[in-house]
Amino acid sequence: MTYIVSLFLLGLVLGLVAVASNPAPYFAALGLVVAAGVGCGVLVGYGGSFLSLVLFLIYLGGMLVVFAYSAALAAEPFPESWGDRSVLGYVVVYTVGVMLVAGWFWSGWYETSWVVVDEFKEFSVLRGDTSGVALMYSYGGGMLIVCAWVLLLTLFVVLELTRGLSRGALRAV
Amino acid sequence: MNPYVLTILLSSLGLGTILTFASSHWLLAWMGLEINTLAIIPIMAQQSHPRAIEATTKYFLTQATAAAMILFASTTNAWLVGEWEIHQLSHPLATTTVMLALALKLGLAPVHFWLPEVLQGLELTTGLILSTWQKLAPFALMIQVAPTINSSLLIAMGLLSTLVGGWGGLNQTQLRKILAYSSIAHLGWMVLILQYAPSLTLLSLFLYIIMTSSAFLTLKTNNSLTINTLATSWTKSPTLAALTALVLLSLGGLPPLSGFMPKWLILQELTKQGLPLSATLAAMTALLSLYFYLRLCYAMTLTIYPNTLTATAPWRLNFTLITLPLSIITILALGLLPLTPAVTTLLTL
Numbered sequence: 001m002t003y004i005v006s007l008f009l010l011g012l013v014l015g016l017v018a019v020a021s022n023p024a025p026y027f028a029a030l031g032l033v034v035a036a037g038v039g040c041g042v043l044v045g046y047g048g049s050f051l052s053l054v055l056f057l058i059y060l061g062g063m064l065v066v067f068a069y070s071a072a073l074a075a076e077p078f079p080e081s082w083g084d085r086s087v088l089g090y091v092v093v094y095t096v097g098v099m100l101v102a103g104w105f106w107s108g109w110y111e112t113s114w115v116v117v118d119e120f121k122e123f124s125v126l127r128g129d130t131s132g133v134a135l136m137y138s139y140g141g142g143m144l145i146v147c148a149w150v151l152l153l154t155l156f157v158v159l160e161l162t163r164g165l166s167r168g169a170l171r172a173v
Numbered sequence: 174m175n176p177y178v179l180t181i182l183l184s185s186l187g188l189g190t191i192l193t194f195a196s197s198h199w200l201l202a203w204m205g206l207e208i209n210t211l212a213i214i215p216i217m218a219q220q221s222h223p224r225a226i227e228a229t230t231k232y233f234l235t236q237a238t239a240a241a242m243i244l245f246a247s248t249t250n251a252w253l254v255g256e257w258e259i260h261q262l263s264h265p266l267a268t269t270t271v272m273l274a275l276a277l278k279l280g281l282a283p284v285h286f287w288l289p290e291v292l293q294g295l296e297l298t299t300g301l302i303l304s305t306w307q308k309l310a311p312f313a314l315m316i317q318v319a320p321t322i323n324s325s326l327l328i329a330m331g332l333l334s335t336l337v338g339g340w341g342g343l344n345q346t347q348l349r350k351i352l353a354y355s356s357i358a359h360l361g362w363m364v365l366i367l368q369y370a371p372s373l374t375l376l377s378l379f380l381y382i383i384m385t386s387s388a389f390l391t392l393k394t395n396n397s398l399t400i401n402t403l404a405t406s407w408t409k410s411p412t413l414a415a416l417t418a419l420v421l422l423s424l425g426g427l428p429p430l431s432g433f434m435p436k437w438l439i440l441q442e443l444t445k446q447g448l449p450l451s452a453t454l455a456a457m458t459a460l461l462s463l464y465f466y467l468r469l470c471y472a473m474t475l476t477i478y479p480n481t482l483t484a485t486a487p488w489r490l491n492f493t494l495i496t497l498p499l500s501i502i503t504i505l506a507l508g509l510l511p512l513t514p515a516v517t518t519l520l521t522l
Contacts, residue, residue: 143201143204146192146201146204146208147204149185149188150204150207150208150211152181153181153182153185153208153211153212154211156178156181156182156215157182157211157212157214157215160174160178160182160215160218160219161214161215161218
């Protein structure tokens with residue numbers, strides 16, 4: 001288990017480096033997918049399996065459509081991957097930076113920060129994340145209504161920003 | 174824009190600020206700030222001019238960065254201290270990050286660069302919303318977290334803001350940029366006094382909102398965006414031109430006008446708190462701001478052409494703009510100084 005979680009954490013950092021090093025949108029979307037999937041694995045390792053499932057379905061299901069459209073809009077004949085010089089510089093800088101910070105925190109951090117949720121309590125039917133969902137639907141009803149309103153607002157904002165052929169300053173076409 | 178959509182956007186603009194006012198939990202406050210940002214974006218981009226779109230993009234990027242920093246700082250605080258309340262922000266890392274994020278949201282001095290650029294790309298009414306209503310929610314958070322913030326950081330930010338606000342506006346010819354720098358300078362005064370007398374911060378914010386609304390509405394009525402068009406605007410409405418000079422001097426903080434009240438009280442409080450150097454520096458940097466207000470006054474009312482005028486005042490038609498808000502707020506921006514004792518008694522935090 002330790003090996004798998006360590007692998008996931010390494011993959012998370014590398015996936016984020018792959019996004020942040022500014023390659024072409026195809027490859028950046030790939031890096032984001034890797035980071036998201038591996039991040040869900042990390043959440044499982046910390047005991048949030050339901051949360052991880054929700055994140056995986058919603059994020060990779062919903063956002064990938066957006067990624068596909070934006071990658072199609074920004075299509076280019078020779079996309080820059082991580083091997084090209086302009087991107088490789090960022091990759092090296094970010095990797096070295098992450099290693100430096102990891103060396104800085106090497107001794108005291110990693111053992112104590114890995115506490116699986118609900119691990120030290122007595123036997124219980126509900127894990128932390130599922131009871132959190134129940135709390136969200138009972139006590140957090142007002143917040144849920146606000147969130148639903150924000151989603152509706154976002155729909156209107158996006159429609160308003162992208163409407164019209166003649167006035168679309170945001171479009172690439 | 175469709176009136177239904179505009180209604181939804183404007184009511185969400187109100188909802189965001191009110192949610193932030195009402196929240197005691199960082200997540201809800203963050204949601205309020207995000208709703209605010211989200212709701213104003215189509216209003217900013219409705220002109221669909223490349224400059225407006227550029228300003229909207231800049232605004233979205235800065236506000237999203239600041240909101241992410243607020244979320245990061247509150248999560249860090251919850252991790253280190255175990256507390257999500259806004260009042261309980263106690264770890265120095267979290268308080269400093271939150272203060273910097275709120276400064277980025279408001280446009281305070283080290284992170285102010287987006288404000289003139291964004292304001293320059295917008296319509297005057299949208300700019301009015303941006304420099305009044307959008308300041309309220311971050312200020313509510315800032316007043317709540319003020320006691321735990323490092324005070325040298327606040328004083329440095331305040332002094333730097335008043336300096337940059339005065340200095341940056343000196344050579345501008347675009348009125349919206351001048352108003353943006355004026356906003357930076359006024360926010361500097363508010364942050365300077367934040368830890369010593371928060372009620373003065375609130376008073377100063379209210380008076381700034383009154384004065385800058387008056388300035389924005391005047392420019393909207395005159396339809397002028399540069400100093401050049403301001404110089405010929407007296408032909409449209411001579412009374413308004415005469416009053417605008419006074420409004421600008423009130424923004425500069427000259428004594429018989431309302432704008433003198435916050436500066437007077439803040440300088441007095443700083444002196445009482447044993448900070449004469451900060452008070453002196455703030456007063457000196459206000460002179461820089463006064464210079465460009467005076468230049469606007471000069472161009473608008475204090476000078477006439479050296480030869481015979483070839484134009485006269487145009488024929489007066491019925492005004493299509495609603496002028497009642499402008500007249501009320503101009504009166505407030507000019508004549509509130511005698512009410513100082515009542516205002517200081519009523520506004521206590």
